[in-house]
Amino acid sequence: MSDQLAGRRVLITGGARGLGAGMASAMAAAGASVMLADVLKDVGEQAAAEIPGARFVELDVTDDAQWEAAVAHTVTALGGLDVLVNNAGIEVTSLLVDTEPDDVRRMLEINVLGTMLGLKHAFRAMRPGGAAGHGGSVINISSVAATIAFPAIAGYSATKSGVDRLTRVAAMESGKLGYGVRVNCLYPGLVPTDMGVKLAVETSALGLFESPDAAVGAVVELTPSGRLAEVSDIADAAVFLASDASRFVNGVGLPVDGGMGM
Numbered sequence: 403m404s405d406q407l408a409g410r411r412v413l414i415t416g417g418a419r420g421l422g423a424g425m426a427s428a429m430a431a432a433g434a435s436v437m438l439a440d441v442l443k444d445v446g447e448q449a450a451a452e453i454p455g456a457r458f459v460e461l462d463v464t465d466d467a468q469w470e471a472a473v474a475h476t477v478t479a480l481g482g483l484d485v486l487v488n489n490a491g492i493e494v495t496s497l498l499v500d501t502e503p504d505d506v507r508r509m510l511e512i513n514v515l516g517t518m519l520g521l522k523h524a525f526r527a528m529r530p531g532g533a534a535g536h537g538g539s540v541i542n543i544s545s546v547a548a549t550i551a552f553p554a555i556a557g558y559s560a561t562k563s564g565v566d567r568l569t570r571v572a573a574m575e576s577g578k579l580g581y582g583v584r585v586n587c588l589y590p591g592l593v594p595t596d597m598g599v600k601l602a603v604e605t606s607a608l609g610l611f612e613s614p615d616a617a618v619g620a621v622v623e624l625t626p627s628g629r630l631a632e633v634s635d636i637a638d639a640a641v642f643l644a645s646d647a648s649r650f651v652n653g654v655g656l657p658v659d660g661g662m663g664m
Contacts, residue, residue, distance in 0.1 A: 488541070
């Protein structure tokens with residue numbers, strides 16, 4: 403327990419499970435009031451019930467009107483909004499020769515458009531004159547996939563590279579327009595959440611590795627720290643970017659990948 407985020411009001415997308423739920427737990431433990439947002443209503447409500455003081459709002463991050471409603475609900479329920487974590491995302495494993503346009507469009511909608519809409523509504527709420535109006539911090543979740551060449555994730559890598567660019571442009575816009583909102587992103591390494599396990603299984607099924615364990619071993623081999631990432635590794639970095647300890651950190655991508663993407 404700490405008071406790093408005491409008094410902060412936080413909205414986390416994709417908060418029902420995996421990294422989102424882990425970041426929510428860490429921020430609540432650091433003193434923040436947390437709103438989980440997800441399309442998975444039942445799972446999200448259960449996750450919120452397990453985090454002291456947390457709440458849940460249903461949100462499809464590709465829907466502009468739902469974003470507006472979710473941010474307004476958060477401001478009302480928590481008494482403001484200081485931090486947005488744009489965590490919601492999907493990954494579809496595919497070789498380039500087997501690219502399905504609909505899969506790529508879906509990743510673009512959730513990973514890129516969803517992040518842009520989050521920035522839109524966070525800025526509107528946090529800037530002077532907005533419903534929250536005191537500035538704040540936006541943390542976008544990119545991926546080590548944006549910095550390495552790993553097979554069968556071209557579409558995902560492209561969208562996560564887009565998140566990196568969005569972060570830097572958004573930080574500049576916020577600064578130039580006097581919004582008082584810092585914008586940074588994290589590059590998580592491979593975490594053995596449902597999404598991470600799915601990637602190992604699917605890349606081995608494509609014949610790229612002998613087995614899911616071999617796929618994991620290949621990732622570890624590329625990682626100087628010699629292990630996969632843990633949810634707590636990413637969550638602690640998110641707490642840092644949400645806190646005053648990072649008050650002069652803006653417009654950057656922070657690798658939390660054990661050196662994999664160096």
